[in-house]
Amino acid sequence: xLADTQALTDNIGNIGKVRESVLDVAMDYLAxxxxxxxTNICVQSHLPALAELSLLYLNFVSVGRLQRNPTVKEExxxxxxxxxxxxxxxxxxAAQAADITAFRATLVPVGEDQIPMIEQTNEIIxxxxxxxxxxxxxxxxxxxxxxxxxxxxxxASKMSKSxxxxxxxxxxxxxxxxxxxxxxxxxxxxxxxxxxxxEGNVVFTYLEAFHDDAEEVxxxxxxxxxxxxxxxTLKKRLEGILQDFLEPIxxxxxxxxxxxxxxxxxxxxxxxxxxxVTEQTKSEIYDGLGLFRL
Amino acid sequence: xLADTQALTDNIGNIGKVRESVLDVAMDYLAxxxxxxxTNICVQSHLPALAELSLLYLNFVSVGRLQRNPTVKEExxxxxxxxxxxxxxxxxxAAQAADITAFRATLVPVGEDQIPMIEQTNEIIxxxxxxxxxxxxxxxxxxxxxxxxxxxxxxASKMSKSxxxxxxxxxxxxxxxxxxxxxxxxxxxxxxxxxxxxEGNVVFTYLEAFHDDAEEVxxxxxxxxxxxxxxxTLKKRLEGILQDFLEPIxxxxxxxxxxxxxxxxxxxxxxxxxxxVTEQTKSEIYDGLGLFRL
Numbered sequence: 001x002l003a004d005t006q007a008l009t010d011n012i013g014n015i016g017k018v019r020e021s022v023l024d025v026a027m028d029y030l031a032x033x034x035x036x037x038x039t040n041i042c043v044q045s046h047l048p049a050l051a052e053l054s055l056l057y058l059n060f061v062s063v064g065r066l067q068r069n070p071t072v073k074e075e076x077x078x079x080x081x082x083x084x085x086x087x088x089x090x091x092x093x094a095a096q097a098a099d100i101t102a103f104r105a106t107l108v109p110v111g112e113d114q115i116p117m118i119e120q121t122n123e124i125i126x127x128x129x130x131x132x133x134x135x136x137x138x139x140x141x142x143x144x145x146x147x148x149x150x151x152x153x154x155x156a157s158k159m160s161k162s163x164x165x166x167x168x169x170x171x172x173x174x175x176x177x178x179x180x181x182x183x184x185x186x187x188x189x190x191x192x193x194x195x196x197x198x199e200g201n202v203v204f205t206y207l208e209a210f211h212d213d214a215e216e217v218x219x220x221x222x223x224x225x226x227x228x229x230x231x232x233t234l235k236k237r238l239e240g241i242l243q244d245f246l247e248p249i250x251x252x253x254x255x256x257x258x259x260x261x262x263x264x265x266x267x268x269x270x271x272x273x274x275x276x277v278t279e280q281t282k283s284e285i286y287d288g289l290g291l292f293r294l
Numbered sequence: 295x296l297a298d299t300q301a302l303t304d305n306i307g308n309i310g311k312v313r314e315s316v317l318d319v320a321m322d323y324l325a326x327x328x329x330x331x332x333t334n335i336c337v338q339s340h341l342p343a344l345a346e347l348s349l350l351y352l353n354f355v356s357v358g359r360l361q362r363n364p365t366v367k368e369e370x371x372x373x374x375x376x377x378x379x380x381x382x383x384x385x386x387x388a389a390q391a392a393d394i395t396a397f398r399a400t401l402v403p404v405g406e407d408q409i410p411m412i413e414q415t416n417e418i419i420x421x422x423x424x425x426x427x428x429x430x431x432x433x434x435x436x437x438x439x440x441x442x443x444x445x446x447x448x449x450a451s452k453m454s455k456s457x458x459x460x461x462x463x464x465x466x467x468x469x470x471x472x473x474x475x476x477x478x479x480x481x482x483x484x485x486x487x488x489x490x491x492x493e494g495n496v497v498f499t500y501l502e503a504f505h506d507d508a509e510e511v512x513x514x515x516x517x518x519x520x521x522x523x524x525x526x527t528l529k530k531r532l533e534g535i536l537q538d539f540l541e542p543i544x545x546x547x548x549x550x551x552x553x554x555x556x557x558x559x560x561x562x563x564x565x566x567x568x569x570x571v572t573e574q575t576k577s578e579i580y581d582g583l584g585l586f587r588l
Binding site: 004005008009012013015016018019022023043045046048049051052054055056058059060061062063064065066083084085086087088089090091094095131264267268271286289290291292294 | 298299302303306307309310312313316317337339340342343345346348349350352353354355356357358359360377378379380381382383384385388389425558561562565580583584585586588
């Protein structure tokens with residue numbers, strides 16, 4: 001799901017960016033190999049049932065509970081919203097609960113920072129099930145992948161385009177090279193022969209995430225720890241792996257950009273399928289709760 | 295508009311009542327003479343664009359602003375929500391803004407207590423217009439009718455079925471009689487010959503609201519003030535007027551109850567018309583803001 005309406009909750013003054021991101025992210029999905037024949041790609045703003053369920057779920061959660069949500073608190077802080085939180089931003093956990101449950105998802109892959117959102121969704125599900133008197137919706141489970149959120153090349157906890165510490169999926173060979181060269185390693189590892197630290201060393205984090213050969217990664221770690229493996233050599237190895245990894249993605253991305261109508265067709269089809277599913281779920285929830293039906 | 299989804303914001307544990315109210319209120323509308331050929335009657339929960347606009351408008355209002363809304367504050371107090379306000383309840387001003395603007399209403403008849411809601415709607419309109427850079431929506435105006443909200447028969451500021459101080463539109467002749475007899479007058483007007491007070495005297499409030507003959511109402515006030523007009527005589531006069539006023543409404547209501555399929559047909563037609571209008575407004579707003587469109 002391309003979450004363009006959720007993006008408005010912290011981008012209401014920057015709607016052009018939100019609009020343009022939709023096709024961009026769709027192309028990223030396709031470029032990394034998500035196959036629209038197997039995986040449905042849809043646009044949130046074109047699925048009214050998500051808005052209807054979001055509004056409904058707001059009745060199953062208190063204002064205080066939303067304000068205590070750790071992810072919301074952290075994100076409010078990160079955005080400098082303290083003085084004036086947009087109501088839509090405070091309420092977005094209910095919208096996420098709608099996004100998850102409307103598709104009857106039960107396993108949700110998330111970064112560790114998003115686990116409170118899964119808990120919040122389950123609270124809403126439990127409260128609704130209690131009102132209905134039977135398990136209308138199944139509780140959901142978070143799956144936190146081994147490689148969750150990649151750190152920025154500077155070692156910051158989050159990559160972000162605006163912070164300039166990210167490697168884009170369509171980064172050029174030169175950009176990849178520059179990003180790897182700028183990577184945060186062990187600031188105390190001054191001479192090649194010195195022992196170096198692997199923990200918190202971004203190069204190793206990326207090697208673990210992107211190198212298929214786990215044995216080689218372990219050997220590199222051991223070498224780095226005992227000394228004799230220089231940052232330049234190490235970074236060359238990672239750069240080669242990232243160049244090989246990103247080249248086909250960048251090429252596919254470039255081809256996809258040549259035919260935006262095709263991307264729109266994929267989104268149109270996917271959104272229609274999603275509309276059928278989400279409308280069905282909405283009906284079952286409305287009926288289960290006993291709302292008036294014409 | 296029959297506001298069944300808004301009713302959930304303070305009735306989430308009592309959905310059966312909300313469901314049953316929809317046809318009841320529709321029959322009340324028809325019984326008092328609202329003509330579905332002239333006036334469109336629709337059901338809120340069947341109009342997805344209202345939910346979509348509600349969620350959108352939440353991005354144009356801060357949590358603090360909603361918490362400072364005088365109507366919300368008063369209603370939170372009245373419902374004992376202080377400790378745990380449902381998020382849906384705090385957010386309902388944005389939903390009301392959606393209900394008003396989706397129909398491109400510009401004049402909104404409200405009780406005086408609802409004026410802050412109109413101001414809140416205009417704030418959302420102004421903020422959205424500022425983001426768009428042109429007047430996408432027109433600001434709205436409140437119309438407060440001379441007879442706004444009728445007091446309860448006990449003199450309480452609000453009639454309510456649960457407080458037992460209301461006269462229902464389908465009240466029986468005996469119920470009307472009992473309600474008028476129980477009406478709060480001037481507690482110091484003990485003997486017929488004593489001067490009585492008209493201000494705060496519920497019988498006069500109702501006479502002003504329901505008696506067509508303003509001159510007679512003025513004459514009764516003058517007589518009551520100078521003494522010699524007893525509460526029993528005065529109440530008999532009001533009772534006659536209310537009996538005459540409510541009899542045809544009660545009769546029409548009884549006939550309407552015989553054919554609920556007809557009521558459903560009226561709501562189905564009205565809701566379809568409303569759906570066309572609200573979807574159109576939503577599209578114009580989404581386009582105006584520059585959201586992604588497939």
